[in-house]
Amino acid sequence: MSEKTQSQITxxxxxxxxxxxxxxxxxxxxxxxxxxxxxxxxxxxxxxxxHVNSIAGRVEEKMKEEGNRTLRSEDGGGSGxxxxxxxxxxxxxxxxxxxQFYDLETLWNNIQPDPDxx
Numbered sequence: 001m002s003e004k005t006q007s008q009i010t011x012x013x014x015x016x017x018x019x020x021x022x023x024x025x026x027x028x029x030x031x032x033x034x035x036x037x038x039x040x041x042x043x044x045x046x047x048x049x050x051h052v053n054s055i056a057g058r059v060e061e062k063m064k065e066e067g068n069r070t071l072r073s074e075d076g077g078g079s080g081x082x083x084x085x086x087x088x089x090x091x092x093x094x095x096x097x098x099x100q101f102y103d104l105e106t107l108w109n110n111i112q113p114d115p116d117x118x
Contacts, residue, residue: 007039007088010068014091017059018044022051023093027105033113039088043104045096049078056082056093 004012011028018026023044032039046052053075060070063086072085080095081102092104 005039010063010086010089011040011042013066013068014042014059014063014086014089017062018042018055018091018093021055021058023055024096025099029105029108031108031111033117034108034111035114036117038085038090041090041092041104041108043092043094043099045099046093047096049080049095052080052082052093052095056084056091059091059093060084 015026015028023046026042026044029041029043030039031037031041044055046055056073056075060073063070063084068086070084071087072083074081074083080098082093084091084093094102
C-alpha cells in the first residue's frame, strides 16, 4: 500500500474542515490525469452567502494555522462562489444553484485524461 501524497493529505484535511462546519454535498475530484493546475478539486455547497463565506473562512483559517496558506482566494463579491487555492488542492464553496449551473463535477468527469500527464 502506497503512502499518501501531500496533496491527498491536504485534500482530506480540507474535506474534514468543510464537513465540520456543515458544508453540504462535499465531493473530491481527482484531476491529476486531466490538468496540471491541481491534483484535486473539492466542491461543496453552502445554504446561503453567509454559510458559503463561513465555510471558506473557517477552512482558510484552520489551514493557515496548520501551515497551509492559500496561494490565492476569490470570493466573487457575494456571488455565491468562493475559491481557495492551496496549490495542488483547489477548494470551491458554492451556493447550490451556482453549483448546479456550473456543474464542475460533470465538466471535470467528462474531460479525457491528458496522455502527457499520466
